[in-house]
Amino acid sequence: MVPALERGEFLRLDREGLPGCFTFLALTLYIDSLLDDVYAGIGQYREKLDTWLGFGRSFSHLEGVAAMWEHLVGWLDRRVDAGEPFRCIVLPPHGTWTHIGYTRRLSFPARRDVRLVERFLTDHPRSTQRPGDFIANFEATALGPQASWGLKQAYEEFRSAYLTDSRALAGHRFWRFVTGLNGGERLAGPKPAAVEMSFDEDGGRIFVVTVGSVRDKPRTIAPTLGAAMDAVEAAGETSLSPALARGWLLFRRVGHGRWQSALNVDECVGRILLGCRSEIAPRVEALIGHLPSSGSWALLKEPSPVSVIESAVARLGGARRQEDWLVPVSVCDGIQSADLWLGRPAFLPRIVADTSELCIVPAPGNLSGPLTISDDGSLRLQASSPVDGAYVVSPKVAGGRPPPWSRRISFVRDAVPHTAYGGSKDDLLPLRDWTALEEQGLTSHVSGGFEWDEGGCAIGDLLEAVYAGGRTGWDEMDLIEVIRLGVGGAVDPWTTLRSLHDAGYLCPRLRQHWKGRVWTLTPPSLLIVKGRETDIVLAEGALCDRLTDAFRRSAEGGGGAPFRRAAVSVWSPPTIGCAGADPQYLAEKLGWPIAHTKDLAPPIPFAVETTPKRNDRYLVASRWDWEMRRFTVGCHVAEGRVALTRWQHPGGRDHDVYVVESPGHESFHLSRTASIVLAHGLAREAFVRIEDDWLVRVAREGGLPDVAAMRLRVSNLRNAGPVDDTYVYPFCDVDAQWLQAIMAGCIGGVREASAATAAEILALSRRSGARIRPLWIGGKMRINIR
Known part of the structure; x- marks a missing residue:
């Protein structure tokens, strides 16, 4: 130690990737931080060093300290030039202290600085609430003889930046030091808060309130602007408190379908929205037109130009600018x-x-x-x-x-694979479309074509983003916004979400005590499929690029032929698999389980999910329009025709309930897909149609149940997806009979050779638990669903 401190002689550890002098330099910083009152009468650095070490030396020569600092600078510069993830050190001028000058200037905050600032804060307990006042009061302390050189320099940096109108100083090293001693009160202003507005699948508005730090902010989901502002008020003093006081708030567009709160017009461009308290809504309507109510507040239905809103808010009064707030970067x-x-x-x-x-x-x-x-x-x-x-x-x-x-x-560049999946969202109840499930063997009807297709997928970046951010699951609104960014307006984000679900990439789960869903990643697994020539192993679940590469290399190492087959749409995930490999070898190599096939449906017709929930005290939100083939507001269903109605909890505190009604039938569902399938089966209306080798959705929304989408995906080794304005599934003739058996009347263009025989209809009737009845009509056996 003594040779290092006095002459800069120490063991170089470059071969081990270490500088060799770091421990000695850390020791010199620690020595400088020792309190003067602890080492009474020992105010000089050399005396402190000798007392702490107990060597009984004078340490009159410490040139080695400066030499070690300069060696560390050179070591770091060489590592940075080599592309290694290190930062450079910029040494301050050592002044007249040619031996220990670097140490004395770098040791901020020293222990004496802690005591000095603590005494100042005791005399000025609320000084950090207004940085301008703090600077005025702290000036004498900072310039005094008790402040260290490091404290003086840090304070001058902070003061200079503040006086030149910089406000992004909440993370400045001097302000962090001061506020840390003041009980962690880091911001001079109230907590940051924001209200974001987005839209659900039916076009309804959803409000998300965030309060606190940007990186880890608590969220509250509210069905109305009034409920959102109540949550803001309950959070105490926040950056949105001026909006609560004056009674109005602006919204500016920040995404394809996302709007964010703004306090002033000068934060906005283009078209914006204005919300206000119900009490002042008549006054605002006289200026800009009708504002529909949204709880205890009202909100414009369509955005208006900034100039129109600016003229209106000028009469309502502007927001006071908080000049003395500090903000974090x-x-x-x-x-x-x-x-x-x-x-x-x-x-x-x-x-x-x-x-x-x-x-x-x-x-x-x-x-x-x-x-x-x-x-x-x-x-x-x-x-x-x-x-x-x-x-x-x-x-x-x-x-x-x-x-x-x-x-x-x-x-x-590429997402880091997750070592574990889970979190509280995995405890939520999965939303299923089908209830009659049993373990079945899987068969693929594809022959050949087991090659690695590098093209035909525009969704690669989106898949990487969904995987990277989904370790503990996605809130649906956040996921939709990510999909919007990923598809860039090329396709509908809700349809793209369906393709990720149908591909087995994501699993929907019902939120507890609130409307809506969350989506969790499906952990990767291996699925064994019997092919025409050889067995096939499919890589199921959510895969990032690095996991896909690991599967491909492992399959090649095991003597198999890995393949990647593009989906029917460039906006759907490809199918990843391997022909001719040992699944046990792959499972051990990758650490993935071999999946069971218990989620496949036996040929029991219309075994759709139902719920014990009822629509008591719910409100009608929309009805299925048989002409437009989608849910719409205000449509009427002719008497005697099958009715499908979406009922909404008035406070948004529970899930939507879908009710299917026909003469002699009434059922309740939480699954939107299940209700659409059953309604079409009862009405004998096709919602998908066979066209060549595809199964095309005829309806404007909805799709096949989850088990049917999986069956077609495995059978054809290809994923479904959005094509133009509709949704398309892969299809082959051998799939038709199974689809007819479970969803009779829903499949248009079924080839006669695939139609169910009278014996099959009778067998289905016996297995259906009285759900279907065979009828003899026009010389043919037909199915009647109860």
Whole structure:
């Protein structure tokens, strides 16, 4: 130790990837932090060092300390130049302390700084609530003789940035130090809060309230704007408190179907929405037109130009600007994978700061592509191709001055595979379409074509994002927004969500005590399928690119022929599998279980899911329109015709209930798909039609039950998906008889050779539990569903 401190002689550990001097330098920082009152009468650094070590030496020469700091700088520079993930050290001027100068200046906060600031906060207990007042009061302390050189420098950085109108200082090293000593009170303003509005599958508005930090914010889902603002009020003093006080709030568009609260018109562009308390709604309506009620508040139905809203709010009074607030610099709205940001272009994060004048550069050693920052005010990062590695973002400054802050953001091109799946969402009840399930063997009718298809998939980035952010599941509104970003308006996001469900990528689950669903990733597994020439092993569940690569390499290593077959749509996941490999070998190699086939349906007709819930005190939200083939508001069903109605809980505190009614029949469902299938079966109306080798959805929404989608996927080794304005399933002739058996009357264009025989109809009737009755009509046996 003594040779290192006095002469800079220490064991170099470059071969082990270590600098060798780090421990000694950490010791020198610790020695400088020792309190003067603990070491009474020992105020000089050398005396503290000797007392702590107990060597009985004077330590008059400590040139080795400066030499070790300079060695560490060179070691780090070489690592950065080699592309390793290290940061450089910029040493401060050592001044007249040529031996220990670096240590004395880098040791902030020293123990004496802690005591000094604690005494100041005792005398000024509420000073951190207004940074301007804090600076005025702390000036004498910072300039006094008891403040260390490091404290003086940190304070001057903070003061200079604040006086030049920078407000993104909540994470500044000086302010973190001060507020940490003041009980963690880090923000001079109230808690950040926001209200986001999006739309469900039926076009209804859903409000999400977030309060707290950007990275880990508690969420409240509300059915009306009034309920959302009640949740904001219950959170106490927040950044939305001015909106509560004045009684109105603006919404600006931040996505294809997402709107976010704004306090002032100058935050908005294009068309915006205005909401207000019901008490002042008549006054607002006189200025801009009718505002439909949304709980105890009212909200414009259609967005209006900024100029129109600006004129209206000028008469209502503007929001007071809080000049003395400090804000944190945050990175948000991206997809994280193992504490790294996913580097796919559509899902890059945005920066939350107090300025839009930002610059971003690759960190030393990063050879990935360039990143830019959008100029539309959202501060979202942009790239033309996937990015990897670290970048540094900071505000632009003039005159060569150092920026008041900078942030290092690290990206990963491909999602990091999850080591475990789960969380509280996995405890929620899965939403199933079909109830009659049994274990069956699986057969594929595909012959040949077991090749690795590299093209035909536009959904790759979206699959990577859904996987990366879904370890503990997705709230449905968040998932829909991610899908919107991924498809970019090319297809309907709700239809794309159906394709992910039909592909076995995601599982829907019912939210507890509230309307809506959450979606969890299906853990990867292996499914054994009997093929025409050889057995096939399918990779089931949610796969990222790295898991797909692992499956392919393992299959090749086991002597199999891995294949990747594109779906019927470029906006659906491909099918991944292997022909001729030992499934036990793959299971051991990958650590994936071999899946059981218990979720396949025996040929029992219309064994759809039902629920004991009833629609008492619910309100009619929409009805199935047999002409438009979708749920609509205000349509009427002719007497004697099958009626399908969606009932909604008035407070949004429970799930929608779908009621199917016909003469002699009434059933209640939580599954939208199940209710549509049963209604079409009772009405003898086809909602899918066979066209060549495809099964095309005739209805404007809905689809096959989950078990039928899985059967067709395995039978044809191809996933269903959106094509143009409809939805298409893979299909072959041998599927028709099974589909007719479980959903008679729902399949249009069935070839006569595939129609059910009289003996089969009688057998189905016996197995249906009196659900179907055979009828003799026109010289043929028919099925009547009760």
